[in-house]
Amino acid sequence: MLAESVLEGLDPEQRAVAEAVQGPVCVLAGAGTGKTRAITHRIAYATLTGVVTPQRVLAVTFTTRAAGELRSRLRQLGAPGVQARTFHAAALRQLSYFWPRVIGGDPPKIVDSKIGLVADAARACGLSLGRTELRDVAGEIEWAKVTQHRPEDYPAAVVRAARRPSTEAVDVARVYAMYEQLRRERNLLDFEGMLELTAAVLTEHREVANQVREQYRYFVVDEFQDVNPLQKMLLDVWLGDRDDLCVVGDPNQTIYSFTGATPSYLLGFTREHPDAKVVKLVRDYRSTPQVVRLANGVIDQAKGTRHRLELVAQRENGPEPVFNEYDDEVAEADDTARRARKLIDEGVPAREIAILFRINAQSETYEAALAAAGVPYVLRGAERFFERPEVREAVVRLRGAARAGADAETDGTGLIMTVRHVLSGAGFSDRPPEGAGAARARWESLAALAQLAEDMAADDPKAGLPEFVAELEERAAAQHAPPLEGVTLASLHAAKGLEWDAVFLAGMAEGTLPIVYAKTPEQIEEERRLLYVGVTRARVHLSLSWALARSPGGSQLRRPSRFLDGLTDKTTTHMPARVDRTKRRVTKGPQPCRVCGRPLTAAVERKLGRCEDCPSELNEELFIALKDWRAEVSAEQRIPAYVVFTDATL
Ligand code: ATP
Ligand code: MG
Secondary structure: OOHHHHHHOOOHHHHHHHHOOOOOEEEEEOOOOOHHHHHHHHHHHHHHOOOOOHHHEEEEOOOHHHHHHHHHHHHHOOOOOOEEEOHHHHHHHHHHHHHHHHHOOOOOEEOOOOHHHHHHHHHHOOOOOOHHHHHHHHHHHHHHHHOOOOHHHHHHHHHHOOOOOOOOHHHHHHHHHHHHHHHHHOOEEOHHHHHHHHHHHHHHOHHHHHHHHHHOOEEEEOOHHHOOHHHHHHHHHHHOOOOOEEEEEOHHHOOOHHHOOOOHHHHOHHHHOOOOEEEEEOEEOOOOHHHHHHHHHHHHOOOOOOOOOOOEEOOOOOOOOEEEEEEEHHHHHHHHHHHHHHHHHOOOOHHHEEEEEOOHHHHHHHHHHHHHOOOOEEEOOOOOHHHOHHHHHHHHHHHHHHHHOOHHHHOOOHHHHHHHHHHHHOOOOOOOOOOOOHHHHHHHHHHHHHHHHHHHHHHOOOOOHHHHHHHHHHHHHOOOOOOOOOEEEEEOOOOOOOOEEEEEEOOOEOEEOOEOOOOOHHHHHHHHHHHHHHHOOEEEEEEEEEEEEOOOOOOOOOOEOHHHOOOOOOOOOEOOOOOOHHHOOOOOOOOEOOOOOOEOOOHHHHHHOOOOOOOOHHHHHHHHHHHHHHHHHHHHHOOOOOOOOOOOOO
């Protein structure tokens, strides 16, 4: 593709971003204004004009999925070969390359959950902490490491940052120190350690830093508002004294400050780079004027620091956002599933619909409701596509066929036919099996691979089986699942940067949004920004709902999220929907624990409705929320610890 044609799909401001191929660039703009599009086209333009070779570009994105999508987009624009990774994936890759060269010995094992180690550390400190406290302490240690505070600095830092840990700060500091000691003794590396160690290796070994800087000369960071001090330090080390850095972000979408991220690097970019080119984007290309109006309304009500990044809708009018109130969460899920079904029947593809919630624990109710309504769904964050047995088998077969060589390509069948043929050996056929069982799930996985081959052939008609296998391997290493046909179920955190035609924001009740443990004004404002992120994911249909009680017949009545005050009646379709209670689904199988979801076997537990060691009603929401948000962060940024990189690309 010609470099100039890459600029064609951009408005003048986006074009200015793409054309500023060198030096520091900062784009500060609201959701849906084309920030990600602008940087994608910028990279394509810079590589196609020959300003920089693709291998010299490091694009840092927030999730592995975003990284994968950026690579696919670049391939479509005729600019393959760019490295797009999360901070963690980039760090791990560099670390595993340099480990045998400058450190030696057994590489550490990566732990993606701190809980076990924190429990051991607490015990060694003579503290007896419950599950909730342990999770809280693990979160505090993560925060301290991300914000680069040592154990002895923690008590003062926690006061300055107005955090309210549930355990005494001095005790957290003791556990933190012990945690680090045990971690070193056991040769373990946590997520923060991965970044720290990479930065340390680069700082201490000049030749290593030179090698990395020789490889990467051109840096682009998406979602820069959620960069934390540790990531920023690593970025600075990568850059050295150079300044080919382009960052884009939206301060109103800062949703990770509870883990130490801060929009101050985005807002202070010009102070750090006085000669930076600053571009503002205001046209919202994603959402209808109705959705944009609600998004602007959510941010207008923000207290304290708020950033007036007005969005000006470009799309045609669409339906008004819908607000629905239900008796309980089961009724809410049932009706949401029914309405998703209706949209699909009206012609909206299932993959263009998302149901987003504040905490992952809400997902189970929706899975059951969707299954009952016969709506296919895909879980975001939990999917582990490349670890599914049928996918592993298919990859082995495809690899074998690619190795067997040219015969598959020379008989004139082309990539699509070859891939379909190989997949048929793994049980793939053109038509899905009846029903929604395991056979169907298996078919869906294989169909996704077949679709990927079609997409690849469309992007690059010359691509053959070896290129396809290489793409699969790259995706597997990055855990970048191909698009699967189904309604997306995801947390608001995981939905960042993505978009769908229809979005259902579920559970918009006090206690869930804002989440029950959000206490300080800063925490409350972060919850409001989560709503802004959720609202701005919708292109056309947007629906917000909440339930008055958690379970059928439940007595704890909740009220709709305070963030909706004054917004629900701005639009015309506020309509409490009461679902007929007699139609409620009967759950099959053993009764699950209300708190952790495990099947209850003991009679006493069934009577309680929860496992004996799960917290009682009072602490329930807090427990679920805490259990969840840690998992959420690590799931989104997780990279497999077993990946061995064989090539020398850092
Ligand atoms: P977010 O803040 O949510 O990450 P963003 O600013 O990164 O949003 P994009 O995802 O890049 O926005 O763009 C939003 C949508 O608008 C995408 O579907 C994109 O293709 C489309 N879009 C962006 N710019 C243009 C344009 N100039 N012309 C047409 N469509 C555009
Ligand atoms: Mg984006």
